[in-house]
Amino acid sequence: MTLKAARGRPSDPAKQAAIFQAARTLFFRAGPQGMTMEAVARDARVSKVTVYAYYANRDALIQAIIADVQQRLFASLRLPVDDTAGVRRSLTAFGVALLEFLCSEDCVLLYRALSSPAPIPADIRQMLYQQGPLATIAALAALLQRLDERGLLCVPDSAVAAEQLMGMWRGALHESLVFQQGDPPTAAELEQRVQAGLDTFIRAFGRPR
Structure with a gap:
């Protein structure tokens, strides 16, 4: 910080x-x-x-505060990736960390606060968007671009691919917690969700043998 x-x-x-x-x-x-x-x-x-x-x-x-969250969230994107198994390890670790944060009490309460009638200055809203969702997409896209350059994935547009992968992981999971009072998913459920998204993603962007 x-x-x-x-x-x-x-x-x-x-x-x-x-x-x-x-x-x-x-x-x-x-x-x-x-x-x-x-x-x-x-x-x-x-x-x-x-x-x-x-x-x-x-x-x-x-x-x-945002930098502290990013440091924890993006750590897995800096893991060494040397082969296809490494690709899956790195992306799995990031996906699980991302969903754990989105499902955390902190994140859910923040989104509820942002939806409250209390006014939030436009410059702060813009900063939260740029350093939150946009920065997360950019960090994942940078990794996907490196993997493409090394021949471990085939990603024509890394920014679009990053959004698609995060969208598969997230679905309506975060919104269901923000608007309802249910319990967050278990660690096993989050892992299963991440792996299912990766299966689809790798079928679409994995290099043919």
Whole structure:
């Protein structure tokens, strides 16, 4: 995460962690509209001046939270891929991580907050879209492009293929959790869903022998 250090003051890791955790909880529970610098300072039990010592503004806090999610989510896209089995391992790990996040309580509560009547500035909505769904598609597309160049897949348009694969995985799963109160799928159910999507994807984009 990107932090802004206060001039002349030593960094305090405990305060940094408390501020970030308070902001993260507020962001997912109350949405960006509820994650004010005042609320972060209150929940982190620090002064507002201390929050500004590490983060220039609310946008910087939101970007740090998104970067933290991306670091966890995109880790599997950096796994070494040397053969067809490696392709499946990497894509399976990413698909499971993606669905686990989409089905998490954090993500479901965030989407409910984004659908609430409380106004959200257009620039923040745009940032969430660009650094959320669009960045995820771009990260997966970059991997698919590399696999195409190495001859492990045949992907004429990596961005389109990334959207198609993510669409097969996601289906209406996320929406069913956002609009209903049911239990999230089990780990085994998510794995089965990812594997079924990959079967279709590899039949369409796998290199012929």
